[in-house]
Amino acid sequence: MDLSVILFFVLAGLLVMSSLMVVFLRNVVHCAMALVAALFLIAIFFLMLHAPMVGVLQVLVYAGAIMVLFLFVIMFLNPNTPEPRRKLWWGFGSLAALLFAGSLAALMTNGESADPMSVAEVFGSPEMLAKSLFTDFVLPFEIASVLLLVAIIGAVVLAKREP
Amino acid sequence: MVPLDYYLVLSAMIFAIGAIGVLVRRNLIVVLMSVELMLNAVNLTFIAFSRYLGSMQGQVVVVFVMAVAAAEAVIGLAIIISVFRHRRSLDPQEMQLLKW
Amino acid sequence: MIIDIGIIAAKAFLVLFMVLNLAGILGWIERKGSALIQDRVGANRASILGFAGLGLVNTLIADPLKFLTKEDFVPPQGDKFLHTLAPCMALFTALVTFAVIPFGDVLVLGERVINLQVASLNVGILYVFAMGSLGVYGIVIGAWASNNKFSLLGGVRGSAQMISYEVAMGLSVIGILMVFGTLELQEIARGQGALIRDLLPESASFLRSTVGWLPAWGVFLQPLAFLLFFVAAVAETKRIPFDLPEGESELVAGYHVEYSGGKFLMFFAGEFAEIVTVAALVTTLFFGGWQVPYLMRDGFHLPWGETVLLPQLAVTALQVGAFTLKVLFFCWLQILLRWSVPRFRYDQVMRLGWKMLLPLALLNVIVTAIVIVAVQ
Numbered sequence: 001m002d003l004s005v006i007l008f009f010v011l012a013g014l015l016v017m018s019s020l021m022v023v024f025l026r027n028v029v030h031c032a033m034a035l036v037a038a039l040f041l042i043a044i045f046f047l048m049l050h051a052p053m054v055g056v057l058q059v060l061v062y063a064g065a066i067m068v069l070f071l072f073v074i075m076f077l078n079p080n081t082p083e084p085r086r087k088l089w090w091g092f093g094s095l096a097a098l099l100f101a102g103s104l105a106a107l108m109t110n111g112e113s114a115d116p117m118s119v120a121e122v123f124g125s126p127e128m129l130a131k132s133l134f135t136d137f138v139l140p141f142e143i144a145s146v147l148l149l150v151a152i153i154g155a156v157v158l159a160k161r162e163p
Numbered sequence: 164m165v166p167l168d169y170y171l172v173l174s175a176m177i178f179a180i181g182a183i184g185v186l187v188r189r190n191l192i193v194v195l196m197s198v199e200l201m202l203n204a205v206n207l208t209f210i211a212f213s214r215y216l217g218s219m220q221g222q223v224v225v226v227f228v229m230a231v232a233a234a235e236a237v238i239g240l241a242i243i244i245s246v247f248r249h250r251r252s253l254d255p256q257e258m259q260l261l262k263w
Numbered sequence: 264m265i266i267d268i269g270i271i272a273a274k275a276f277l278v279l280f281m282v283l284n285l286a287g288i289l290g291w292i293e294r295k296g297s298a299l300i301q302d303r304v305g306a307n308r309a310s311i312l313g314f315a316g317l318g319l320v321n322t323l324i325a326d327p328l329k330f331l332t333k334e335d336f337v338p339p340q341g342d343k344f345l346h347t348l349a350p351c352m353a354l355f356t357a358l359v360t361f362a363v364i365p366f367g368d369v370l371v372l373g374e375r376v377i378n379l380q381v382a383s384l385n386v387g388i389l390y391v392f393a394m395g396s397l398g399v400y401g402i403v404i405g406a407w408a409s410n411n412k413f414s415l416l417g418g419v420r421g422s423a424q425m426i427s428y429e430v431a432m433g434l435s436v437i438g439i440l441m442v443f444g445t446l447e448l449q450e451i452a453r454g455q456g457a458l459i460r461d462l463l464p465e466s467a468s469f470l471r472s473t474v475g476w477l478p479a480w481g482v483f484l485q486p487l488a489f490l491l492f493f494v495a496a497v498a499e500t501k502r503i504p505f506d507l508p509e510g511e512s513e514l515v516a517g518y519h520v521e522y523s524g525g526k527f528l529m530f531f532a533g534e535f536a537e538i539v540t541v542a543a544l545v546t547t548l549f550f551g552g553w554q555v556p557y558l559m560r561d562g563f564h565l566p567w568g569e570t571v572l573l574p575q576l577a578v579t580a581l582q583v584g585a586f587t588l589k590v591l592f593f594c595w596l597q598i599l600l601r602w603s604v605p606r607f608r609y610d611q612v613m614r615l616g617w618k619m620l621l622p623l624a625l626l627n628v629i630v631t632a633i634v635i636v637a638v639q
Contacts, residue, residue, distance in 0.1 A: 050214050065426065163324075
């Protein structure tokens with residue numbers, strides 16, 4: 001048993017547990033913290049997969065900014081009443097999710113374990129990511145910046161209090 | 164080395180868990196968080212393939228997915244805030260005005 | 264393999280040991296230093312058999328003992344798990360940033376060359392910002408879990424201030440990244456060993472003769488960025504003058520109010536560890552890190568041509584000592600700043616962050632880009 005495989009299984013178990021906590025816990029703030037833990041674990045997976053820049057961006061943007069926004073909104077809205085739950089829905093939902101996951105897994109894997117291609121040491125480094133981002137993908141990059149600007153304006157307009 | 168299939172099965176499981184969250188939970192914020200979970204499962208698939216095929220394109224796509232997810236979370240939360248102001252509730256079952 | 268892991272573990276242990284001890288000693292410096300500034304004596308009641316050790320006994324032994332033996336208290340209707348988690352997150356993110364800060368060049372033991380940095384990530388500085396953005400959770404969760412309106416108000420103010428100044432901090436560093444061309448902190452520190460003379464082209468002979476003998480430290484190349492980064496970093500750590508989230512006279516200690524005992528000690532130690540982090544970052548990015556001016560790996564290369572050769576271990580010891588001195592200087596500067604200026608009002612803090620620091624940082628990036636293209 002390789003050290004990386006053991007590490008993979010430990011992290012995968014933690015990740016599945018925290019995603020289950022996101023979906024199943026009653027307290028919304030606990031769900032948000034479980035999602036932060038899940039995002040952090042996914043960032044560790046990115047680091048294992050030779051994508052350090054994307055991994056650090058995940059922690060910086062996703063776990064560090066988007067989830068703080070979620071927590072702000074949760075604290076702002078402050079829901080007191082716990083949501084009603086129906087056991088029947090949850091049972092059917094879990095069954096459907098199991099079937100869904102099983103069929104996805106069966107479709108995506110094909111039995112032969114692919115070995116990773118040997119990549120250069122600089123794979124996933126900021127230089128390589130920037131090279132791809134600013135030469136091949138420069139148009140989506142500019143469109144993404146316009147998209148973020150539109151999102152900022154839209155959020156301010158939508159969440160404004162009616163005077 | 165960890166085979167690619169392990170990563171694909173893991174992200175399929177996370178995607179399915181996020182899908183239950185969207186369909187079954189009755190709190191709009193948790194629904195939005197489950198959508199984020201699904202997006203992250205897809206990100207994991209992209210990065211795994213990017214590693215195993217030796218191409219940087221997967222990582223660039225993940226950067227764009229993150230930017231779009233950020234924009235979408237922001238707008239979604241703004242919508243939730245204005246809906247809450249009108250209906251005083253976060254239950255998607257109560258927002259059925261457009262149904263027949 | 265085992266030896267490699269052992270070396271990394273030894274470096275990590277050494278760094279954590281130094282940081283936590285420095286955080287404790289900073290508490291002492293804060294108390295005695297503020298007493299000096301305010302013309303009073305400071306805490307002097309604790310002593311062992313009459314030996315008070317200049318107040319060190321108080322800060323290093325009596326204070327921690329006092330904190331650790333207090334009752335561990337979760338407010339009623341407060342969220343028990345989150346109340347305990349919040350100080351852990353604050354302390355964890357403050358300590359973990361030291362993994363990428365270089366405290367020396369290399370240590371040569373026999374044929375083994377040890378890089379004096381715990382982890383050399385190729386995204387070094389971004390890792391520091393990532394851990395800083397995780398530090399917001401300590402405040403937000405601590406405020407929420409306390410079930411107290413003052414606490415919530417302090418926490419919301421504190422987290423809004425932190426995320427605003429993160430933006431300014433990140434943008435002000437971009438100038439340094441453009442000049443040195445790398446995200447890795449050890450490379451930035453190494454790059455500051457060159458002289459400005461070597462960075463300028465042949466045609467700028469006036470500049471070369473006046474300032475060419477200076478080492479290429481970040482503060483000489485990017486003075487505006489240094490000011491912006493220092494202000495933004497002090498605001499990020501919520502020290503005075505940006506202290507409103509935990510202001511003692513406005514908000515009854517803000518998000519700290521429901522914390523006592525060991526958890527408060529963790530918040531407290533986290534705050535002092537953040538002081539050391541800010542000092543270490545400022546020295547690494549702007550003041551040459553471990554660089555002693557004109558000291559290369561084999562000895563002094565003075566700008567007028569003379570060379571003084573030194574053994575390898577002496578060079579390493581000089582460099583680590585220089586790093587420690589610079590970090591101590593910036594810690595002292597932050598403590599001095601705390602006791603000298605009044606605190607900002609909250610809308611002034613927000614206005615400073617968004618309307619003054621952010622445009623100045625963008626201007627810095629543009630001007631740096633123009634200068635770099637012109638120099639080449």
